[in-house]
Amino acid sequence: MPAEIGTKVVTTRFGNENAKTLAGYEATGGYGTLRKALAMRPEDITAEVKASNLRGRGGAGFATGVKWGFVPKDAKAVHLVCNADESEPGTCKDRELIYWDPHLLIEGMICSAHALRAVHNYIYIRGEMMREYAVLQRAVDEAYQRGYLGKNILGTGIECHLTVHRGAGAYICGEETALLNSLEGERGQPRLKPPFPAVKGAFGNPTIVNNVETLMNVPAILDKGGAWFNDLGMGRSGGTRMLCVSGHVKKPGVFELPMGITFTQIIHDVCGGVPDGRKVKAVIPGGVSMPPLDADELDVPCEFDALQTDERIKPVMVRPGQQFDLGGGRPLRTMAGSGGIVVLDDTTDIPRAVWRIMKFFAHESCGQCTPCREGTGWLEKVSRRVAEGRGKPDDVDLLASIAHGIAGNTICALGDAAAWPMLGFLTKYRADFEAKIAGAKRGAA
Amino acid sequence: MSLEFSADAQKKIAALCERYPSKQPVVMAALHLAQKEHGYLSDDALRLVARTLGLPYAHVYGVATFYTMYRRQPGGKQTIRMCTNISCMLRDGYAVLAELEKRLGLKRGESNAEFTLVEEECIAACANAPCAVVGTRYFLDMTVAEVPKIIEEIRRKPTPEGEVV
Ligand SMILES: Cc1cc2nc3c(=O)[nH]c(=O)nc-3n(C[C@H](O)[C@H](O)[C@H](O)COP(=O)(O)O)c2cc1C
Ligand code: SF4
Ligand code: FES
Numbered sequence: 001m002p003a004e005i006g007t008k009v010v011t012t013r014f015g016n017e018n019a020k021t022l023a024g025y026e027a028t029g030g031y032g033t034l035r036k037a038l039a040m041r042p043e044d045i046t047a048e049v050k051a052s053n054l055r056g057r058g059g060a061g062f063a064t065g066v067k068w069g070f071v072p073k074d075a076k077a078v079h080l081v082c083n084a085d086e087s088e089p090g091t092c093k094d095r096e097l098i099y100w101d102p103h104l105l106i107e108g109m110i111c112s113a114h115a116l117r118a119v120h121n122y123i124y125i126r127g128e129m130m131r132e133y134a135v136l137q138r139a140v141d142e143a144y145q146r147g148y149l150g151k152n153i154l155g156t157g158i159e160c161h162l163t164v165h166r167g168a169g170a171y172i173c174g175e176e177t178a179l180l181n182s183l184e185g186e187r188g189q190p191r192l193k194p195p196f197p198a199v200k201g202a203f204g205n206p207t208i209v210n211n212v213e214t215l216m217n218v219p220a221i222l223d224k225g226g227a228w229f230n231d232l233g234m235g236r237s238g239g240t241r242m243l244c245v246s247g248h249v250k251k252p253g254v255f256e257l258p259m260g261i262t263f264t265q266i267i268h269d270v271c272g273g274v275p276d277g278r279k280v281k282a283v284i285p286g287g288v289s290m291p292p293l294d295a296d297e298l299d300v301p302c303e304f305d306a307l308q309t310d311e312r313i314k315p316v317m318v319r320p321g322q323q324f325d326l327g328g329g330r331p332l333r334t335m336a337g338s339g340g341i342v343v344l345d346d347t348t349d350i351p352r353a354v355w356r357i358m359k360f361f362a363h364e365s366c367g368q369c370t371p372c373r374e375g376t377g378w379l380e381k382v383s384r385r386v387a388e389g390r391g392k393p394d395d396v397d398l399l400a401s402i403a404h405g406i407a408g409n410t411i412c413a414l415g416d417a418a419a420w421p422m423l424g425f426l427t428k429y430r431a432d433f434e435a436k437i438a439g440a441k442r443g444a445a
Numbered sequence: 446m447s448l449e450f451s452a453d454a455q456k457k458i459a460a461l462c463e464r465y466p467s468k469q470p471v472v473m474a475a476l477h478l479a480q481k482e483h484g485y486l487s488d489d490a491l492r493l494v495a496r497t498l499g500l501p502y503a504h505v506y507g508v509a510t511f512y513t514m515y516r517r518q519p520g521g522k523q524t525i526r527m528c529t530n531i532s533c534m535l536r537d538g539y540a541v542l543a544e545l546e547k548r549l550g551l552k553r554g555e556s557n558a559e560f561t562l563v564e565e566e567c568i569a570a571c572a573n574a575p576c577a578v579v580g581t582r583y584f585l586d587m588t589v590a591e592v593p594k595i596i597e598e599i600r601r602k603p604t605p606e607g608e609v610v
Binding site for chain 2: 186
């Protein structure tokens with residue numbers, strides 16, 4: 001049965017301060033699934049996760065069970081690494097998930113590590129999340145004391161270790177190969193792919209990197225079955241989704257919602273609409289890396305495939321008449337990304353909002369690739385002068401051509417993450433940029 | 446001057462070394478600890494980390510200068526990280542930051558003995574924008590009018606970042 005507003009899979013313990021402790025977690029059924037999972041064959045766990053249609057909640061929406069299947073069968077050592085670096089602007093779900101239910105993450109990781117036959121496992125937590133680090137480290141210590149982690153967990157002969165690794169401030173460490181370098185004690189710079197981490201990741205071994213929310217869904221899948229989880233969702237996307245709604249809505253918040261919920265429903269039914277009778281101008285659907293939706297595109301479901309393919313969403317253009325090509329002529333509409341939904345109302349200064357996004361990417365580029373390092377710097381500079389009313393007549397085309405020069409030409413997806421929203425905002429709000437530039441010209445004359 | 450780690454830090458580092466196939470991954474935690482115990486990452490603090498883990502100084506230097514939370518200069522006892530990214534900007538984050546600057550007598554990026562004020566990128570609390578984090582403590586749904594009270598709170602109940610290392 002599809003989930004309804006109010007269906008809970010990963011937020012059942014939100015608001016329950018006591019559930020952070022091992023005793024409180026166990027009192028609500030916690031670690032019950034683990035015993036069951038440890039009795040299962042690893043390949044059966046992976047099969048269940050495949051059947052669930054669980055897709056990665058970190059940004060790309062890749063099918064989790066399929067990814068696990070890429071680990072070579074004869075691997076000597078495998079690692080599972082949880083990506084808890086959450087830093088995509090607009091996204092604030094993993095931090096809440098860790099804070100309210102750290103043991104669910106640990107239980108999800110042990111079940112998943114068993115499926116992968118992974119012994120030494122890590123949680124890479126963002127350095128600035130100090131409150132959550134303290135909560136998580138305490139939970140890990142408790143799990144060791146109780147024998148859920150260690151050399152011979154629950155007397156099953158299975159060895160499973162979990163180490164919390166703190167970052168130290170760098171958005172790029174959320175990218176999985178940069179994260180692995182950082183885990184290895186290097187500068188957090190992305191690696192060339194292939195090889196993919198599932199084949200050669202941490203310490204040269206096959207490594208699965210999964211997001212916090214992804215892993216926290218695993219116990220429910222094993223408890224109630226992959227088919228149940230799949231049925232909660234929509235199309236090829238099983239389960240519910242954590243959505244973080246911020247910006248111009250009456251009741252912003254972090255919510256667990258049905259996969260198929262539309263943006264109109266989210267904004268009006270869940271978040272009470274836009275304040276002061278104003279109207280929606282733009283919606284960022286999944287963190288600032290994703291192209292925006294305009295006010296006519298909000299009846300689309302917030303599901304992974306819908307956001308990429310629904311024809312009600314206008315394709316991103318390089319310039320009027322030239323569609324952006326994702327490869328093989330595929331249009332770019334937008335993507336579900338990290339679940340960070342930012343609502344911009346009709347009083348928003350769009351060029352200024354875009355400048356702030358570009359400032360972020362220019363600051364966070366790791367500097368390895370010229371198109372990204374130079375390009376994000378230029379995007380910031382040119383968008384700033386437009387935002388400040390000093391724009392030049394050719395600046396719209398200049399921004400588009402810089403962004404187009406970055407997209408697809410870099411080692412990691414940060415380049416695309418800067419280029420796509422730039423092109424997306426230019427496609428849908430070209431008039432806002434042009435008006436600001438025209439105003440600048442008048443001001444100068 | 447040759448610096449040392451406290452006995453407690455040495456114990457933590459030794460325990461962490463057991464968790465990885467080599468000592469290099471412990472460099473991040475060791476830098477956090479060195480910063481906690483010596484206030485900032487001077488050349489001597491970097492040498493201490495290099496010596497403790499048997500790593501080249503150049504490697505430790507490279508890591509220390511990549512991440513924004515490591516500081517190479519002395520800073521304030523507490524760090525106020527105020528977000529101005531998109532969700533916070535849409536809800537007057539820049540005005541709150543300007544008020545913090547005015548009341549603290551510090552520009553973003555500057556420190557005095559008491560505070561370091563940082564203009565931070567998204568701190569994953571966007572649904573409560575605008576917001577700031579000070580060690581283990583969040584300040585949510587901030588307003589310009591509340592800034593003096595917030596500063597008072599931070600003074601009254603300090604949460605320095607080194608607390609959690
Ligand atoms: C620039 C950049 C930043 C990213 N930041 C994060 C992040 O903070 N958290 C996260 O889970 N995934 C992030 N990702 C996605 C990861 O690379 C990776 O796809 C994900 O962690 C895989 O887990 P999943 O399959 O469970 O989603 C980022 C990707 C890029 C390109
Ligand atoms: S695209 Fe940007 S962030 Fe990614 S590796 Fe290249 S320079 Fe670094
Ligand atoms: S944008 Fe300010 S906390 Fe996310």
